[in-house]
Amino acid sequence: MAPTASFNPPSADLPGKPFVPEWIPPAVTTEKHNFAQLKSIDLSLLDSEDSAVVNDLIQQVKVAIRDDGFLFLENYGVSLEQLHRQFALAQYLYNNINEEDKERLLFDPDTGVWSGYKHPYGFKRHRGPPDGIEQFNWYKPDWQDIPNRVPSCLHPFMDEIESFCNYLTQSVNRRLLTLFSRVLELPDDYLWNNVQSHGSPTGEGYFRHALFRPVQKQTEEASKGLRMHGHTDFGLTTLLFSVPISCLQIWGRDEQWYYVPYKPGALVINIGDTLEIVSGGHFKATRHRVFKPPVDQLNEERLSLVLFNSSVGELRMQPAYESPLIQREGCVEEQGVYKEFRNLTSQGKLVPTNRQWREIQIATCTDPTDTVRNRVGADQVLIDGKVMHQREYMGVKVVLPV
Numbered sequence: 001m002a003p004t005a006s007f008n009p010p011s012a013d014l015p016g017k018p019f020v021p022e023w024i025p026p027a028v029t030t031e032k033h034n035f036a037q038l039k040s041i042d043l044s045l046l047d048s049e050d051s052a053v054v055n056d057l058i059q060q061v062k063v064a065i066r067d068d069g070f071l072f073l074e075n076y077g078v079s080l081e082q083l084h085r086q087f088a089l090a091q092y093l094y095n096n097i098n099e100e101d102k103e104r105l106l107f108d109p110d111t112g113v114w115s116g117y118k119h120p121y122g123f124k125r126h127r128g129p130p131d132g133i134e135q136f137n138w139y140k141p142d143w144q145d146i147p148n149r150v151p152s153c154l155h156p157f158m159d160e161i162e163s164f165c166n167y168l169t170q171s172v173n174r175r176l177l178t179l180f181s182r183v184l185e186l187p188d189d190y191l192w193n194n195v196q197s198h199g200s201p202t203g204e205g206y207f208r209h210a211l212f213r214p215v216q217k218q219t220e221e222a223s224k225g226l227r228m229h230g231h232t233d234f235g236l237t238t239l240l241f242s243v244p245i246s247c248l249q250i251w252g253r254d255e256q257w258y259y260v261p262y263k264p265g266a267l268v269i270n271i272g273d274t275l276e277i278v279s280g281g282h283f284k285a286t287r288h289r290v291f292k293p294p295v296d297q298l299n300e301e302r303l304s305l306v307l308f309n310s311s312v313g314e315l316r317m318q319p320a321y322e323s324p325l326i327q328r329e330g331c332v333e334e335q336g337v338y339k340e341f342r343n344l345t346s347q348g349k350l351v352p353t354n355r356q357w358r359e360i361q362i363a364t365c366t367d368p369t370d371t372v373r374n375r376v377g378a379d380q381v382l383i384d385g386k387v388m389h390q391r392e393y394m395g396v397k398v399v400l401p402v
């Protein structure tokens, strides 16, 4: 294959663009315990003309997504300098967004989307206890109406942000879906053409600038150090940029939480529910959460950039039975949402559409600071002596580690 084009964004120095201070990555933790060892995939190898190299890459991906559901992606076409510019823009947002924009663009999760500005008071439109998390999320309508739907301080830089999202979706995610299609032994564009949503720089998914500020003692006590509940992402793939402040944790096969280590410039890829279902459980939707960082990073702010790729909203997901892998090995009934969807189907019931599946979860999201819901007898249950978070969405039971 010809080498894939690298990211080539519009210039940061165009006339009219205000000066944006550099983003200086905070210091990495010295803590070494409880860190996961994730496999790293070199995406540029997909361009190799040596079929043995490409086949080896596919095997590496196959093992990584079956074992961990999480992997690092490197050499995907965005340089460290280009990436740091995008972090600088996110930092600029939180240093410059005005109160009027925070109010005007305030999100409304009851609608089933995160679109807009999230205040640092929980995941509802009304203010709850402080959680120290601010976000701005771009969905399809936000790209289409920048003057009315994006904070004014970012207007001069939307060319760069949009081109970044286009590259991530159209190039990085597309190549990733090629790898996953090949693991399923399907045509290269199977997942891209049949499952990935299109029509905007983020399809039906969204791009996020998030800022996690250190929290007060009261918040930490209420949430027991949790910043976001254990969950799986409801979409296809999630592209998170590895950051120095260690808060992201994944649930290991040994049923313990592990921090994801920092790998400068790398993308952390996690598998969403849709991909778990379409692969018949061969790919695991990654269980992850956001937790307080190790002690030496407790007073640091954590800036995070994430692209959530969504599947086509009107589809009701089922395994890609034409996959030779699934035909040969059957589906994997081990865990998770695929198994729940299959149970519904086997009872002759309709599974939720992708849109219903993501919107119900957003609309009913609860906060880690919610001490009423987060207890056994309410949203939590004891299973084999372990406290688990149990929810039910449209007849689909979801049980996740706390």
Ligand SMILES: [Fe+2]
Pocket: 231, 232, 233, 288
């Ligand atoms: Fe997530």
